[in-house]
Amino acid sequence: MHDIRAIRENPDAFDAGLARRGDAPMAASVLALDEARRALIHAAETAQAEQNKASKEVGAAKGRGDDAEFDRLRALVGEKKAEIARLNDEAKAKDAALTDMLARIPNLPAADVPDGADEDENVEVAKWGTLPVFDFAPKEHFELASVAASMDFDMGAKLSGARFVMLRGAVARIHRALSQFMLDTHVDRNGLVEHNPPxxxxxxxxxxxxxxxxxxxxxxxxxxxxxxxxxSEVPLTYSVAGDILDEAALPLRMTAHTLCFRSEAGSAGRDTSGMLRQHQFEKVEMVSITHPDESDAEQKRMLRCAERLLEDLGVPYRTVQLCTGDMGFGAKRTFDIEAWLPGQNTYREISSVSTTGDFQARRMNARFKPASGGKPEFVHTLNGSGLAVGRCLIAVLENGQRADGSVTLPDVLAPYLRGETTLTADGTLV
Structure with missing residues (x-):
């Protein structure tokens, strides 16, 4: 949500921020609705003052026996009462319309976000790892002999329809091991507090x-x-809605492993092979609630938390900063981490780490009390994948594949797999 006062004070800057996203100017429409709302509020206050004055004069007219004036004033009080009710209703309607308008306007990009129309203009900022070299043509995850029997898309379709999958046996166990590894790392190394939200x-x-x-x-x-x-960005972030936190309590750093559900509206025909884009998937999420002065540093910290997970797993990746035309609706700045998938011979997104500034905090009225005193201020909220479990499974399988269809698994998963480090071609762990 945007601060209406900031739009009033600098409408040109507001429209310039929207233009960087490729959106049409909105300041004039917002301010026209705001002015109409404020005019109705002022009119209601004026009518209230007139009603109060007439109410005081009613008694005086009755006391001096001026029946005509008494009747006039009493009628005026009734008229003003009805006028005030009408004006307040109209003001509430304008206020609701203004709130709805503001709720549909995307966040403004930070000054350091690169301008661009779409993902082709994102900027690579880091790269890690050596791309694996195979003496055979690498396969996609669902084509591997060790995986095919345990990654059942036909059963997923039978149960739920397209873009669902049933994982079984060793592959299901590796999927679970990845989520446990991510959670333990975030808690033990990164200092996040584990949650299990609805x-x-x-x-x-x-x-x-x-x-x-x-x-x-x-x-x-x-x-x-x-x-x-x-x-789980949704329940974790909203857990502070309506709160006034102590400044000393910041930052709040949270993590959760949950099922996630997306309709994938508008994505027909995209990534239909394998389990890259599913309606139901699992993700380990990171959420931070911070002081405004610390949010930029916190975003960098969260980004490293996600990157190091891939380094631990030995998965090559690159990090890109999203341009203005590719950022999500609520983001002020976003970095994507893209894991190398040999089967596709390309990098694919596995994490997205964003700061929203005070955009979400205004919508849910989440504030903190400055230690130095003064009025409560809005917190900043940040979120990031750490990591998408299914996509991480894909990356681990494809990067560790062998010519016979078996897979060498990352050593860091061994404690979660009874010490086993290989998925054999027949789909068992040894």
Missing amino acids: VLVRDEAMYGTDKLPKFGEDSYQTTNGWWMIPT
Whole structure:
């Protein structure tokens, strides 16, 4: 949510920020609605003052026996009462319209975000690892002999339809090991607090984390109104909604491993092979609630937390800063980490780490009390994948593949796999 005062003070800067995203100017429309709302509020206050004055004069007219004046004033009080009610209703309607308009306008990019129209203009900022060299043509994850029997897309379709999968046996175990490894690393090394949040949330949680009202079609809603979370960013971030935190409590650093659900609206035909893009998937999420002065440094910290996981797993990756035209709706600045997938001979996104500034905090009224005193201020919120479990499984399988279809697994997973480090061609762990 945007600060209406900031738009009033510098409408040109507001429109310039939107233009960098490729969006049309909105300041004039916002300010026209704001002015109409403020005019109605002023009119209601004026009418209230007139009503109060007339109410005081009614008694005086009655006391001096001026029946005509008494009747006139009493009628005026009734008229003003009705006028005030009408003006307040109109002001509330304008306020709701203004709030809705502001809720549909994307966050403004930070000054250091590169300008660009789409993903082709994202900027590579880091690269790690040596790309594996095979003496055979590398396969995609679902083509590997060791994986094919345990990654059942036909069963997923039988149970749920397209873009679902049933994992079995050793592959299911490796998938679980990856999530446990990520969680343990975030808690033990990165100092995040583990959570196990609900995956069904109310409208308010989706709205507060900028998923509503504009992007409702991207998520699933139950028949009784709950939303199935697209990521645990939603419950973790919204957990501080309406709070006034002590400055000393910041930053709050949280992590959770949950199921995630996305309708993938508008993505027909994209990434339909394998389990790269599913309606149901698992992700280990990182969320930080910070002091405004610390949010940029916190984003860099979160980015390194995610990058180091891939380094531990031995998966080559590159990090790119998203340009203005490729950032998400609520993001002020975003870095994507893309893992190398030999089967596709390309890098694919496995994590996205964003700061929203105070954009989400305004929507959910999350603030902190400055230690030096003064009025509460809005916190900054950040979120990032650490990591997408299914995509990490894909990366581990494809980078560790052998000519016979077996897979050499990362050593860091051994403690979670009873010491076993190889997925044999027949799909067993040894």
